[in-house]
Amino acid sequence: MSAYTIRIDSETKNQFDLLCERLGLSVSTAVNLFIRKSIREQAIPFRIDLNSSHQIVEEAQQAIEEMRASSKKRGLSDMTLEEINEEVALSRKKK
Secondary structure: OOOOOOOOOHHHHHHHHHHHHHHOOOHHHHHHHHHHHHHHHOOOOOOOOOOHHHHHHHHHHHHHHHHHHHHHHOOOOOOOHHHHHHHHHHHHHHO
16 A cells, blocks of 8 residues: 655644544545545545535525625515516516
């Protein structure tokens, strides 16, 4: 079996060790997962993180705020649910 030697500052190493422990992985297993997936996909393949759900919520909130801003800009921010449903129905009829 071959080995890699990498240089990494001690704080980053400690943080990664802790992350791997929290994910239930050894550092060797985490690195091997990354390498095998990279080879299979021919790309930097994925993220394993503890904050995925938090990031999804943030992205959803950002999307909602962008839609609100767009609606306000187009003068549609004061529409009732019934008016919105009418717009949707009209749009579907045009297709």
